Amino acid sequence: MNKFAIWAQVEAKPGKEREVEEFLKSAQPLADREEGTIAWYAVKMGPARFGIFDTFADEKGRDAHLNGEIAKALFAKAPELFSSAPEVHTIAIIAEKVPGTSRAQDAR
Numbered sequence: 001m002n003k004f005a006i007w008a009q010v011e012a013k014p015g016k017e018r019e020v021e022e023f024l025k026s027a028q029p030l031a032d033r034e035e036g037t038i039a040w041y042a043v044k045m046g047p048a049r050f051g052i053f054d055t056f057a058d059e060k061g062r063d064a065h066l067n068g069e070i071a072k073a074l075f076a077k078a079p080e081l082f083s084s085a086p087e088v089h090t091i092a093i094i095a096e097k098v099p100g101t102s103r104a105q106d107a108r
Helices: 017-026 028-033 059-066 069-081
Strands: 004-011 037-044 049-056 087-092
Touching (some): 004 059, 004 069, 017 028, 017 037, 017 049, 028 037, 028 069, 037 059
Antiparallel strands (some): 004 049, 037 049
């Protein structure tokens, strides 16, 4: 059961929207290799707004992700691609519905 998550949000600099989208897509193979990352999503919320949502079973997996290759690349590219520093929030999952379950699960 996922209990921990990360929500990160970025805004592309004008003219860098396509580069941000491609950069986020390129991170998927890195997420695939992270044992502690259960789910990883890169999303587009508007012309220049993007987000990343990740889930983890424990804090160890989340901490590994926060100190991993994707986070390092995100902050390294920030001055070039983003209008401000990425907003990163560590959050708790309080309920979930995932494939393979018959009902929503309380994540307590």
